[in-house]
Amino acid sequence: xxxxxxxxxxxxxxxxxxxxxxxxxxxxxxxxxxxxxxxxxxxxxxxxxxxxxxxxxxxxxxxxxxxxxxxxxxxxxxxxxxxxxxxxxxxxxxxxxxxxxxxxxxxxxxxxxxxxxxxxxxxxxxxxxxxxxxxxxxxxxxxxxxxxxxxxxxxxxxxxxxxxxxxxxxxxxxxxxxxxxxxxxxxxxxxxxxxxxxxxxxxxxxxxxxxxxx
Amino acid sequence: xxxxxxxxxxxxxxxxxxxxxxxxxxxxxxxxxxxxxxxxxxxxxxxxxxxxxxxxxxxxxxxxxxxxxxxxxxxxxxxxxxxxxxxxxxxxxxxxxxxxxxxxxxxxxxxxxxxxxxxxxxxxxxxxxxxxxxxxxxxxxxxxxxxxxxxxxxxxxxxxxxxxxxxxxxxxxxxxx
Numbered sequence: 001x002x003x004x005x006x007x008x009x010x011x012x013x014x015x016x017x018x019x020x021x022x023x024x025x026x027x028x029x030x031x032x033x034x035x036x037x038x039x040x041x042x043x044x045x046x047x048x049x050x051x052x053x054x055x056x057x058x059x060x061x062x063x064x065x066x067x068x069x070x071x072x073x074x075x076x077x078x079x080x081x082x083x084x085x086x087x088x089x090x091x092x093x094x095x096x097x098x099x100x101x102x103x104x105x106x107x108x109x110x111x112x113x114x115x116x117x118x119x120x121x122x123x124x125x126x127x128x129x130x131x132x133x134x135x136x137x138x139x140x141x142x143x144x145x146x147x148x149x150x151x152x153x154x155x156x157x158x159x160x161x162x163x164x165x166x167x168x169x170x171x172x173x174x175x176x177x178x179x180x181x182x183x184x185x186x187x188x189x190x191x192x193x194x195x196x197x198x199x200x201x202x203x204x205x206x207x208x209x210x211x212x213x214x
Numbered sequence: 215x216x217x218x219x220x221x222x223x224x225x226x227x228x229x230x231x232x233x234x235x236x237x238x239x240x241x242x243x244x245x246x247x248x249x250x251x252x253x254x255x256x257x258x259x260x261x262x263x264x265x266x267x268x269x270x271x272x273x274x275x276x277x278x279x280x281x282x283x284x285x286x287x288x289x290x291x292x293x294x295x296x297x298x299x300x301x302x303x304x305x306x307x308x309x310x311x312x313x314x315x316x317x318x319x320x321x322x323x324x325x326x327x328x329x330x331x332x333x334x335x336x337x338x339x340x341x342x343x344x345x346x347x348x349x350x351x352x353x354x355x356x357x358x359x360x361x362x363x364x365x366x367x368x369x370x371x372x373x374x375x376x377x378x379x380x381x382x383x384x385x386x387x388x389x390x391x
Binding site for chain 2: 004015016019020023046047050051053054056057058060062063064065067068069071072073075076077
């Protein structure tokens with residue numbers, strides 16, 4: 001088979017027409033000639049066989065690694081640089097840092113909300129199937145806090161500590177059971193490290209992902 | 215029943231700065247974009263880089279996206295151009311690779327999947343101008359019109375390039391029979 005561009009078969013048929021017919025799955029331009037012509041039949045047979053490999057390659061299953069998604073989102077968050085805000089007030093006046101207050105015998109102990117959030121965040125590490133969610137708003141806040149408390153919000157009122165948590169969970173797990181275990185773990189860690197009892201640990205399961213995605 | 219939010223809604227939300235929406239778009243389109251990059255660049259680390267760069271570029275250009283074409287086609291355009299740039303910048307090495315491929319004999323290719331490996335090698339041998347439309351046609355199933363739109367050339371030009379690319383592949387594959 002002569003495969004030069006513009007080549008013709010001995011019967012006069014353009015090779016280009018046959019290639020297009022096979023590759024684009026078209027009906028023959030001249031079916032009557034084609035069916036009876038040995039040159040056309042031979043060439044078509046060979047082209048079908050060769051082009052079958054291209055089709056096979058096209059059918060090859062692939063899945064882009066999930067780290068592409070992570071890398072992209074990391075890149076975007078790094079780019080959306082912090083606006084030139086004035087220095088946050090709490091950095092100037094430490095007493096203004098939001099905190100939980102413990103009155104102890106020989107003085108007061110303040111534990112910053114960010115510390116409580118970090119404790120909650122670290123306690124999540126005991127659950128490999130759970131990831132805290134990361135959102136645009138948290139990015140800014142998360143940077144001040146060191147970036148590890150995304151998806152976690154702490155509110156300290158007179159009544160006590162409330163933890164708000166947004167998470168992504170691996171597909172297939174029983175969510176109420178998992179969340180309850182998570183909740184107990186956070187409460188225990190907080191008591192263990194601060195003596196504070198969390199009144200509520202409110203969990204929003206925002207997304208489920210296939211284990212493959214991680 | 216699985217209800218999937220339309221790309222259109224996600225794109226609109228992402229344009230307003232919703233990173234979750236954009237992340238979902240990346241999740242949805244990553245395999246296609248990565249596959250194009252892999253067929254264009256023929257190695258996975260470069261393909262991953264190109265896919266990431268394409269999505270980042272997409273995010274930066276998103277405020278200017280006017281939905282004249284579908285988001286998907288727009289992304290395909292970005293990644294294709296990204297890959298063409300990569301190929302252009304490594305033209306010297308690509309040239310060397312091409313010569314290597316031509317020099318390698320059939321026996322050097324592992325027996326299993328030898329035919330597909332030969333085809334991949336033949337793809338690497340195509341010029342970028344031929345490879346891009348061929349990849350979009352044969353592996354992504356785009357129409358000639360869509361390819362013309364992506365590459366910003368005329369439909370006859372696309373047809374001509376794809377035809378020459380097909381003949382090159384056929385000639386290369388015949389050597390390995």
